[in-house]
Amino acid sequence: MQIDIQRNVEISLSKQIYQSIIDRIRSGLLQEGVQLPSVRDLSKQLGVSLVTVVKAYQELEKEGFITSIQGRGTFVKVKKSEEVDKKEETLSYDWQLSVQDYLPRSQFARFHLVPEKIHLSSSMIDPGLLPNRFLEQEVHKMLSNNPRILSQYGEIQGDAELRNAMHEYLKGFEVPTTPENILVTSGSQQGIDLVARTFVGPGDVVVMEAPTYPGAIDVFRGRGATILTVPVDKDGMRVDILQNLCDKHKPKIIYTIPTFHNPTGSVMTLKRRRQLLDIAQSIQSIIIEDDPCSEIYFDKKPPASIKSMDHHGHVIYLKGLSKTLAPGCRIGIVAATGSIFNRLLAAKANTDLGSPLLTQKSILPFINSKRMLDHLKKLRTALRIRRDLVLELLSQHSPDGVSWVIPQGGLNLWISLPSWLDSNHVLLEAKKQQLTFLPGSACFLVEQENNHLRVSYSYMNELLLHQGITILCNILHSEISSKKASGSSPYF
Amino acid sequence: MQIDIQRNVEISLSKQIYQSIIDRIRSGLLQEGVQLPSVRDLSKQLGVSLVTVVKAYQELEKEGFITSIQGRGTFVKVKKSEEVDKKEETLSYDWQLSVQDYLPRSQFARFHLVPEKIHLSSSMIDPGLLPNRFLEQEVHKMLSNNPRILSQYGEIQGDAELRNAMHEYLKGFEVPTTPENILVTSGSQQGIDLVARTFVGPGDVVVMEAPTYPGAIDVFRGRGATILTVPVDKDGMRVDILQNLCDKHKPKIIYTIPTFHNPTGSVMTLKRRRQLLDIAQSIQSIIIEDDPCSEIYFDKKPPASIKSMDHHGHVIYLKGLSKTLAPGCRIGIVAATGSIFNRLLAAKANTDLGSPLLTQKSILPFINSKRMLDHLKKLRTALRIRRDLVLELLSQHSPDGVSWVIPQGGLNLWISLPSWLDSNHVLLEAKKQQLTFLPGSACFLVEQENNHLRVSYSYMNELLLHQGITILCNILHSEISSKKASGSSPYF
DSSP: OOOOOOSSSSSOHHHHHHHHHHHHHHTTSSOTTOBOOOHHHHHHHHTOOHHHHHHHHHHHHHTTSEEEETTTEEEEOOOGGGOOOOOOOOGGGGGGGGSOOSOOOOOTHHHHSOOOSEEOSSOOOOGGGSOHHHHHHHHHHHHHHOGGGGGOOOOTTOOHHHHHHHHHHHHTTTOOOOGGGEEEESHHHHHHHHHHHHHOOTTOEEEEEESOOHHHHHHHHHTTOEEEEEEEETTEEOHHHHHHHHHHOOOSEEEEOOSSOTTTOOOOOHHHHHHHHHHHHHHTOEEEEEOSOTTOBSSSOOOOOGGGGOSSSOEEEEEESTTTTOGGGOOEEEEOOHHHHHHHHHHHHHHHSSOOHHHHHHHHHHHTSTHHHHHHHHHHHHHHHHHHHHHHHHHHHOOTTOEEOOOSBSSEEEEEOOTTOOHHHHHHHHHHTTEEOEEGGGGOSSOSOOSEEEEEOSSSOHHHHHHHHHHHHHHHHHHHHHHHHHTOOTTO | OOOOOOSSSSSOHHHHHHHHHHHHHHTTSSOTTOBOOOHHHHHHHHTOOHHHHHHHHHHHHHTTSEEEETTTEEEEOOOGGGOOOOOOOOGGGGGGGGSOOSOOOOOTHHHHSOOOSEEOSSOOOOGGGSOHHHHHHHHHHHHHHOGGGGGOOOOTTOOHHHHHHHHHHHHTTTOOOOGGGEEEESHHHHHHHHHHHHHOOTTOEEEEEESOOHHHHHHHHHTTOEEEEEEEETTEEOHHHHHHHHHHOOOSEEEEOOSSOTTTOOOOOHHHHHHHHHHHHHHTOEEEEEOSOTTOBSSSOOOOOSGGGOSSSOEEEEEESTTTTOTTTOOEEEEOOHHHHHHHHHHHHHHHSSOOHHHHHHHHHHHTSTHHHHHHHHHHHHHHHHHHHHHHHHHHHOOTTOEEOOOSBSSEEEEEOOTTOOHHHHHHHHHHTTEEOEEGGGGOSSOSOOSEEEEEOSSSOHHHHHHHHHHHHHHHHHHHHHHHHHTOOTTO
């Protein structure tokens, strides 16, 4: 077990140890019954005091993550209902446990595809809202005209026709680029990963919003970066706090989701976008502008992309098509300039020699046609109806002490519970009724706020959404009233 | 420019600096005209003596890679005919040059897809030899039955039906695994990359064959590994040398292509396979068994896979389908066991949330049918004819001093030139006549042997193969006779 300790951040060392172990447990990387290093060994390995490790272990034991057995040691005690994979490894693979890895966290995947019937945990689109039949017919035409698409490698940078089409498409959303500055990736996730593997290494400072997209935390943690966080309010990242932070540290990368922020749904104002770019220019940082769903706005168009204001190559812009068109094709793009672009392209080559030609050619006819814009119009309407349904149900049925931010676009709704109520606990109750959502803890680098949860209203139809939100409200009512009855809440 | 210096290997420090700079130039990452750090700065940065850096720079200048300008500094001087990308970056992106990256080498991509008419440089299959029309019809059927495949994420581990089918397919080649222990990847390249990112970090020792697949060197160099090499002879990796090496160092990973080795075509004997596995077991190392094309044998079936003898989870087995079925789908698999498998799966999630469902479902009907085996039979025959053609032409037309290994399978032929003749130079001449091949230098970690080249006979039809080998032989004749005429060769 490799634990990265950062000494130049404000998080205490014992909290960092605590968090590293929780991350591995929640990622399924430390499994039930596995023995942890002794306090003495871990303190020696990390060069920290015995007290620091003891404090971390005590906290973990208090929270029910680990258990100490007198005379035997300390073991992971996974809560049974968390359904961690419990494959019994035969004894003959035991040697593998001593093989160190560079994988401190992989939490997002565990909430991505889950068996529960009412699935509000991933921001995926209901397949019923996507133009599958049309795409299918276009794939058929395209392949019967040129079946060799199946037997050819595409360009590593991505199919030239698709890059042209994406260039035109992005122009419509005020994201200026050129086909030469577009790199096709396997979804935005790969875009984030390419930037991280190319530019981030141990000790490099990365700034992320708190909360943020868990899949991005997984990636940057895996590069051993020193991650600093900046809170988000209704106008997006608190750029004033970022400015203060940059006076002390020089971040190499600033990762942001400015439009319909994941998970909070907030939209960064134009003013803050400009300020953010100014800061990046003044300290020569790279901004990753992750833009999964700015097309899905409910009222007015969001402000111009940061990329549109970037004249010196500071912005690496990411756009995925899995949220709007064809998740089964896993197509995203990275738009960047100069030597930053060239290096990302080289990294893509090392990673997988380029995305499959078939998936790229499959979405091409649709992206190239006016149908894409018509489809987006319909998608906005459909998702707005679902959002409104959720908002209405919450207003009617949620107990006092529960609040939420009304998203003006995107796929997610961020709900805050009373501060004493851990959404991981609520999730356990929800799963018993075939409901899942994303617990807020997954969206934070360090678990300081566990009283939030993210509900995605994009995947379930209205009937299941109705059932899901009703179940959620019932659970919250019951948790809050039992706390009231016990009289120990600070809120009542 | 980040240069990794390894102090526990037998390669001199100045040679390491020399190689790092060549790698970046050959990868297009250090472009023409870029200024190198001063001798003083580099020696300080790396903690080596001035003499060490001077020696490296002198050697680079002698070889024509860099040039020193009195009073101005040292600059990269790329040979114009090497066609490095020469995009003029506007001045406004200049700040980007100071952004350090973790990408020391990306050479393979530069030989992968090239514009030359007679393309012998990539081991790709002639699309005319692949069952495109049949696949196309199956894709059509599959999508019209279930167009939602386009709008659904697949399982991160890979589509369950495909994992079942691959399990059955591999069983036919004596590679025992289970659907649960198979992870679907975007080609074998991603398989190599997943293992590297999960288990290899700075200072970890990786053993590779010399020569080996350049795309694997790119990946392991990118992880900052200490790479040690073991030569290959006609019976595969020299396991006796590996044994000696393991007495001093403990490799974490041993990367091998035992069957129809890339680039030499050699086949590791069953005895050496057993010895290799014994070594890995005795020192608790992981073997990566990269198996791109054991299906393509010309005479007898190759020996059993190392994976088939592995009872303790030491072997991570990689199989790609881009060499035999559908490069446009980029499907490969990783087979592993125990916690090593679980960690690779988590890494895959962080990388791209899983390969596209469309490409996985597209090859499924074919893999599932007897047609796959019939297709392989035909492919073996067709490729054998092409190999024989190349061998015949070489026997007839190549000059004295040129030798080669007869491949018993696979896609490649490894040719050795007189030791004074640099195949990079031959490549420059070849390109003038629209011919490319892979220069041997790309297959070595350190350029000690530049007198080899790899010819792939799988991509060009017989007419173009004929032209290509004839051109190659003519160039070799002319190089060797001009050397003879100048009388300075040690060979004549």
